Amino acid sequence: MPISTYQTKVFPLLTRLDAERAHRLALHGLHMAGRVPGGFSALGRDVPDRDPRLSVECLGLLFANPLGVAAGLDKDAEAIDALFALGFGAVETGTVTPRPQPGNPRPRVWRIPGDEALINAMGFPSEGAETVRRRLFGRQYPGVLGVNLGKNRETPLEDAARDYAAVLDELWPMADYVTINVSSPNTPGLRELQRRDALRELVAEVQRINRWKADVFSLSPRPVLVKIAPDLDDTALDEVLGGAIDGGISGFIISNTTTDRSVLTDPAMELPGGVSGRPLRTRATELVRTADARLGPANRLPIIGVGGISCSSDVIERMRAGANVVQIYTGFVYGGPGLPGQILTELSEFCEHEGLSSISEIVSS
Ligand SMILES: Cc1cc2nc3c(=O)[nH]c(=O)nc-3n(C[C@H](O)[C@H](O)[C@H](O)COP(=O)(O)O)c2cc1C
Numbered sequence: 001m002p003i004s005t006y007q008t009k010v011f012p013l014l015t016r017l018d019a020e021r022a023h024r025l026a027l028h029g030l031h032m033a034g035r036v037p038g039g040f041s042a043l044g045r046d047v048p049d050r051d052p053r054l055s056v057e058c059l060g061l062l063f064a065n066p067l068g069v070a071a072g073l074d075k076d077a078e079a080i081d082a083l084f085a086l087g088f089g090a091v092e093t094g095t096v097t098p099r100p101q102p103g104n105p106r107p108r109v110w111r112i113p114g115d116e117a118l119i120n121a122m123g124f125p126s127e128g129a130e131t132v133r134r135r136l137f138g139r140q141y142p143g144v145l146g147v148n149l150g151k152n153r154e155t156p157l158e159d160a161a162r163d164y165a166a167v168l169d170e171l172w173p174m175a176d177y178v179t180i181n182v183s184s185p186n187t188p189g190l191r192e193l194q195r196r197d198a199l200r201e202l203v204a205e206v207q208r209i210n211r212w213k214a215d216v217f218s219l220s221p222r223p224v225l226v227k228i229a230p231d232l233d234d235t236a237l238d239e240v241l242g243g244a245i246d247g248g249i250s251g252f253i254i255s256n257t258t259t260d261r262s263v264l265t266d267p268a269m270e271l272p273g274g275v276s277g278r279p280l281r282t283r284a285t286e287l288v289r290t291a292d293a294r295l296g297p298a299n300r301l302p303i304i305g306v307g308g309i310s311c312s313s314d315v316i317e318r319m320r321a322g323a324n325v326v327q328i329y330t331g332f333v334y335g336g337p338g339l340p341g342q343i344l345t346e347l348s349e350f351c352e353h354e355g356l357s358s359i360s361e362i363v364s365s
Pocket of ligand 1: 309327
């Protein structure tokens with residue numbers, strides 16, 4: 001992949017700032033670009049024309065291409081238009097909590113440039129569902145909008161379902177799909193919701209609100225996905241898949257960040273939180289493959305693959321492992337705004353070279 005000006009000039013400048021400040025600045029820059037005349041076309045100058053071979057039908061939705069923005073990059077829906085202008089086929093906003101909360105004290109995001117990784121211990125900073133609703137209200141986007149639901153830190157686990165349901169209640173009309181996030185390592189106890197019984201009840205409650213909202217608006221219920229951790233052994237994975245299916249899930253997002261430091265070149269690094277980016281790639285791909293195999297053809301549900309994707313061959317590898325579409329976060333931070341356009345161009349070339357009429361033909365099973 002060619003080296004971009006972003007990588008040689010902009011990223012080195014951004015690295016002089018604390019990682020979270022740099023992120024806020026970049027997000028603000030994207031947002032502002034959309035406000036000046038011609039800003040979106042400037043943002044989208046590297047984006048190829050829409051290629052019908054890249055469009056993917058998944059979850060009953062039409063994705064213009066398989067490349068989406070992962071949750072956490074635009075937590076409060078501040079730059080969604082700009083992210084679509086860069087070429088992404090989907091954007092997942094959130095994690096949104098019912099009430100505003102500050103998250104963990106800063107610093108809470110660190111770059112590990114040698115590994116092209118990030119470590120974050122954000123703990124769901126969120127402006128809250130009401131603010132995000134106001135920002136999204138009445139907007140139409142040129143792609144699929146996902147909303148990632150979470151719980152407030154102080155809400156006890158036994159009441160967690162009420163929090164997820166409250167965010168869904170607030171944001172239902174704006175979401176094309178919703179994600180139940182039970183896999184962030186930075187909210188104490190959250191990953192316990194991946195246990196079979198807990199997850200079945202949580203998914204069932206979210207689906208109850210989902211059906212009720214669908215009735216109120218005379219529309220179809222939204223697809224509901226569960227986002228899982230990469231740190232699950234086979235037994236724990238079976239619990240998650242089983243619990244989610246029992247509760248009536250529509251699909252899975254695999255995966256969130258890992259708490260395992262052995263994936264880093266320097267495993268002794270003493271920072272709290274989850275690792276994302278390149279070191280997560282193999283593990284997240286394997287988990288997609290394993291989940292796909294364990295679900296089997298009879299229970300095959302859509303999978304959104306995320307973790308360590310940074311180029312077109314990573315997208316192809318993840319789809320071959322069983323992901324219907326993919327998402328990116330850390331690779332975009334290191335690769336910059338030209339990356340989505342570059343990946344889409346290369347995916348089109350891949351379709352041409354392989355004689356594919358649809359990129360979905362490479363998805364396993
Ligand atoms: C700084 C940061 C914040 C994140 N916040 C969230 C979040 O709020 N909700 C969520 O589901 N995932 C969150 N994630 C996880 C990403 O969505 C993604 O699953 C993970 O980073 C792996 O993808 P990547 O290797 O492409 O970054 C966050 C990741 C990072 C790096």
